[in-house]
Amino acid sequence: MSAANSMATPALETPEGWSLPYRGTVGMAALIIGESAIFTIFVTAYLYYVGKSLTGPTPREVLEAPIFFTICLLSSSLTIHFAGRSLARGTRGAFLGLWALTIILGALFLFGTGREWHRLIYEHGLKISTNLFGTTYYSLVGLHAFHVTAGLVMLFIVLMFGLAGRVGPDQSARVGVLSMYWHFVDSVWVVVFTVVYIIGR
Amino acid sequence: MSSDELAIRNVQVGGRPWVQVLHEWVITVDHKRLGILYILYALTFLVIAGAEAAIIRIQLMYPHNQFVSPQVFNRMFTMHGTTMIFFVVVPVLFGFANYLVPLMIGARDMAFPRLNAFSFWLTALGGILLYFSFLGGSGLYGAGNAPDIGWWAYAPLPSRAFSPGPSSDYWTIAVLVAGFGTIGGAINLIATILCLRCPGMRLGRMPLLAWLILVMSGEVLFAVTPLSAAQIMLLVDRYLGGHFFDTQAGGSATLWMHFFWIFGHPEVYILVIPAFAFVSEIVPVFSRKPIFGYPIMVAATICIGFVSMSVWAHHMFTIGMNSYANSFFAITSMVVGIPTGIKIFNWIGTMWGGKIQFKTPMLFCIAFLFQFLIAGLTGIMQASAPFDWQLSLSYFVVAHFHYVIVGGILCAIFGAFYYWYPKITGRLMSERLGKWHFWLFVLGFHMTFDVMHFPGLLGMPRRIYTYEPGRGWDTLNLIVSIGAFIQGMAILVFVANLIVSYWKGDIAGNDPWDAWTLEWSVSSPPPAYNFATIPTVASRRPLWDLKHPEDPDSRYE
Numbered sequence: 228m229s230a231a232n233s234m235a236t237p238a239l240e241t242p243e244g245w246s247l248p249y250r251g252t253v254g255m256a257a258l259i260i261g262e263s264a265i266f267t268i269f270v271t272a273y274l275y276y277v278g279k280s281l282t283g284p285t286p287r288e289v290l291e292a293p294i295f296f297t298i299c300l301l302s303s304s305l306t307i308h309f310a311g312r313s314l315a316r317g318t319r320g321a322f323l324g325l326w327a328l329t330i331i332l333g334a335l336f337l338f339g340t341g342r343e344w345h346r347l348i349y350e351h352g353l354k355i356s357t358n359l360f361g362t363t364y365y366s367l368v369g370l371h372a373f374h375v376t377a378g379l380v381m382l383f384i385v386l387m388f389g390l391a392g393r394v395g396p397d398q399s400a401r402v403g404v405l406s407m408y409w410h411f412v413d414s415v416w417v418v419v420f421t422v423v424y425i426i427g428r
Numbered sequence: 429m430s431s432d433e434l435a436i437r438n439v440q441v442g443g444r445p446w447v448q449v450l451h452e453w454v455i456t457v458d459h460k461r462l463g464i465l466y467i468l469y470a471l472t473f474l475v476i477a478g479a480e481a482a483i484i485r486i487q488l489m490y491p492h493n494q495f496v497s498p499q500v501f502n503r504m505f506t507m508h509g510t511t512m513i514f515f516v517v518v519p520v521l522f523g524f525a526n527y528l529v530p531l532m533i534g535a536r537d538m539a540f541p542r543l544n545a546f547s548f549w550l551t552a553l554g555g556i557l558l559y560f561s562f563l564g565g566s567g568l569y570g571a572g573n574a575p576d577i578g579w580w581a582y583a584p585l586p587s588r589a590f591s592p593g594p595s596s597d598y599w600t601i602a603v604l605v606a607g608f609g610t611i612g613g614a615i616n617l618i619a620t621i622l623c624l625r626c627p628g629m630r631l632g633r634m635p636l637l638a639w640l641i642l643v644m645s646g647e648v649l650f651a652v653t654p655l656s657a658a659q660i661m662l663l664v665d666r667y668l669g670g671h672f673f674d675t676q677a678g679g680s681a682t683l684w685m686h687f688f689w690i691f692g693h694p695e696v697y698i699l700v701i702p703a704f705a706f707v708s709e710i711v712p713v714f715s716r717k718p719i720f721g722y723p724i725m726v727a728a729t730i731c732i733g734f735v736s737m738s739v740w741a742h743h744m745f746t747i748g749m750n751s752y753a754n755s756f757f758a759i760t761s762m763v764v765g766i767p768t769g770i771k772i773f774n775w776i777g778t779m780w781g782g783k784i785q786f787k788t789p790m791l792f793c794i795a796f797l798f799q800f801l802i803a804g805l806t807g808i809m810q811a812s813a814p815f816d817w818q819l820s821l822s823y824f825v826v827a828h829f830h831y832v833i834v835g836g837i838l839c840a841i842f843g844a845f846y847y848w849y850p851k852i853t854g855r856l857m858s859e860r861l862g863k864w865h866f867w868l869f870v871l872g873f874h875m876t877f878d879v880m881h882f883p884g885l886l887g888m889p890r891r892i893y894t895y896e897p898g899r900g901w902d903t904l905n906l907i908v909s910i911g912a913f914i915q916g917m918a919i920l921v922f923v924a925n926l927i928v929s930y931w932k933g934d935i936a937g938n939d940p941w942d943a944w945t946l947e948w949s950v951s952s953p954p955p956a957y958n959f960a961t962i963p964t965v966a967s968r969r970p971l972w973d974l975k976h977p978e979d980p981d982s983r984y985e
Contacts, residue, residue, distance in 0.1 A: 241627040241628070241964055242627060242628050242964075245627045245628070247622065247623045247624070247625060248622060248623055249623065250539040250540070250619045250620075250622075250623040250624070253539075253618060253619045253622045253623050254539060254540060254543075254615050254616070254618070254619040257614070257615040257618045257619065257645075257649055258615055260646075260649045260650070261611050261614075261615070261648075261649040261650075261652075261653045262653070264649065264650050264651075264653035264654055264657075265653045265654070265656060265657045267654075268653075268654045268657035268658065268687060268690075269657055269661075272661065272672060272683065272687075275680070275683060276678070276679075276680075279678045280677075280678060281677055281678045355664065355668045355669065355670055356668060356669030356670060356671070358671065358677065358678075359671050359677060359678050359679060362664065362665075362670035362671045362672055362679075363672070366660075366661065366664055366670065366672075370660075
């Protein structure tokens with residue numbers, strides 16, 4: 228076996244139509260599967276402990292469904308989708324505008340979470356150590372808020388590059404990967420909202 | 429690469445200042461170097477965790493022995509288990525996967541080289557943090573602050589009340605961080621296998637190793653993440669005063685068990701599927717036959733991947749689940765035996781009628797087949813809930829899972845070392861030392877773990893610090909301990925072989941085994957870019973096609 232590298236290169240043509248998926252998409256899909264499993268465990272714990280707190284306050288007494296902020300977050304999925312399409316078409320202004328709007332909507336959602344936590348802590352005395360409801364509620368909603376925050380940081384970085392003129396149609400696939408993550412964060416909220424504000428009450 | 433070139437290269441490496449060489453290894457993003465780092469890291473911890481096992485066995489050699497204090501004994505079995513699972517077997521498997529997958533699928537690197545480096549250093553940080561516990565806290569006195577809560581850390585043991593001081597925090601954070609490293613590695617492997625295959629390598633033409641690593645990585649995504657989630661909850665309990673596993677406030681200790689074993693049982697398959705992968709590559713080459721039943725092997729692996737995620741509560745029969753849950757988990761646990769049995773038949777089918785060459789890698793694979801079969805059979809015994817009620821938490825269980833991990837997984841890993849060492853270093857490992865390693869190890873293994881079943885049947889509980897004489901356990905425990913030391917000697921022969929062969933081994937050439945997968949087409953060790961031109965393949969055995977243009981596989985597949 229003296230032949231070196233050339234040995235692995237039989238005189239074959241690349242088969243026609245040979246194309247493989249984009250690694251970013253596959254990597255993000257894999258990350259989303261893993262993250263879903265993490266959220267599943269937290270949701271399971273939340274549901275398992277519903278109504279098992281030994282002391283108050285209970286979800287029925289203190290929780291109010293954050294309808295407005297939920298609408299904000301869910302509509303940010305639409306804005307990021309259309310931002311991606313504008314980028315692919317090469318309309319830079321529309322892309323930047325929609326992208327910034329996405330960030331604003333996400334930030335509004337985070338503000339909503341912060342306001343709700345402030346109300347729960349200072350008006351109702353519900354802390355993470357108060358009872359099982361506090362522990363599971365702050366952990367689950369907090370885990371989601373952490374993912375929103377991470378997403379916002381990444382969206383913001385793209386916005387900065389965009390303003391500097393570095394994001395064009397060539398980056399469409401990469402921006403699409405980030406957009407996948409953002410859709411995931413939004414859809415997790417649908418689950419968290421259902422569990423915490425509908426089933427859990 | 430000729431031997432002259434190799435010599436020149438070595439001179440160049442030797443001529444540079446060692447700081448520069450070290451720096452290159454620390455900042456590397458090359459999948460081959462990271463693979464080697466993973467493997468070396470795992471070997472280091474293998475020796476450390478092996479020493480901990482030796483301490484455990486010395487302590488249990490005689491009744492009423494007081495070689496170490498009970499506290500140190502607890503720390504030893506905790507550290508032994510945690511280290512072996514998270515910092516020996518997982519890294520060594522990820523090391524081989526990292527090294528081999530891009531070479532086998534004809535790629536120049538992993539899909540995300542920097543994520544790859546990040547994952548390795550996270551895993552490394554986890555191990556270092558875990559062992560810093562010996563120094564941290566109250567220092568070396570009394571084995572420092574090493575965790576002593578068992579490798580599964582059942583609640584409420586890791587809570588503040590029962591585990592004051594930072595020892596459990598070391599355990600939690602080390603496992604959490606290493607888990608993130610594992611998840612990162614799995615994402616990377618999936619993206620590599622799905623997106624970077626060379627032209628012509630359809631999924632149905634991938635080497636079985638790539639297929640099995642793909643399934644293993646998928647399982648990591650579903651199974652390691654629950655452990656991360658549970659560790660985060662434990663940290664919330666310990667640092668923020670949460671009540672997830674605090675029974676005083678209505679929390680549930682059972683929930684921790686579920687979360688732990690939702691990770692814990694698939695973890696066994698995460699470890700064993702790469703071992704299957706090694707065997708599936710080695711057995712055909714040394715039987716001089718293509719693998720028997722390739723599509724069935726893939727299907728069986730995927731089946732194992734799915735079924736193994738619904739068996740976890742067979743670790744929990746004794747906590748008092750209802751009979752429906754008991755039946756469900758008993759049945760699913762037995763069902764896993766079916767695809768696993770298919771695999772064993774296929775390996776035997778591959779050997780059947782082949783020209784078997786009993787080189788060291790093949791010897792370890794044959795040992796794997798026998799030992800893994802027995803391990804599976806004792807597993808089926810315990811899948812039966814009433815039987816498990818008798819033997820759960822006894823040395824029978826300890827013998828069973830060591831049979832899986834040592835007799836099965838570790839033997840396959842040894843086979844992989846002997847098989848791919850020439851590719852990684854350019855030199856063959858010594859067959860003579862290899863035979864010594866093999867026979868010593870098999871002898872020691874069977875002395876230890878065959879015999880260990882019996883004290884379990886006689887009622888010896890696991891994790892016991894010492895025992896009364898005259899229960900029929902004395903001689904058995906002595907034999908088990910002697911066997912453990914023979915295994916230790918075998919490991920020393922193995923390490924000596926690794927070191928000696930690096931300088932004195934025969935030059936391997938590109939393809940010392942006359943094998944058929946793409947990694948053997950490049951020089952040993954492969955160049956940094958792997959392939960000068962990206963190869964194109966037309967069958968599952970591209971090198972066979974190349975060596976036998978008159979009768980290529982592509983004609984039949």
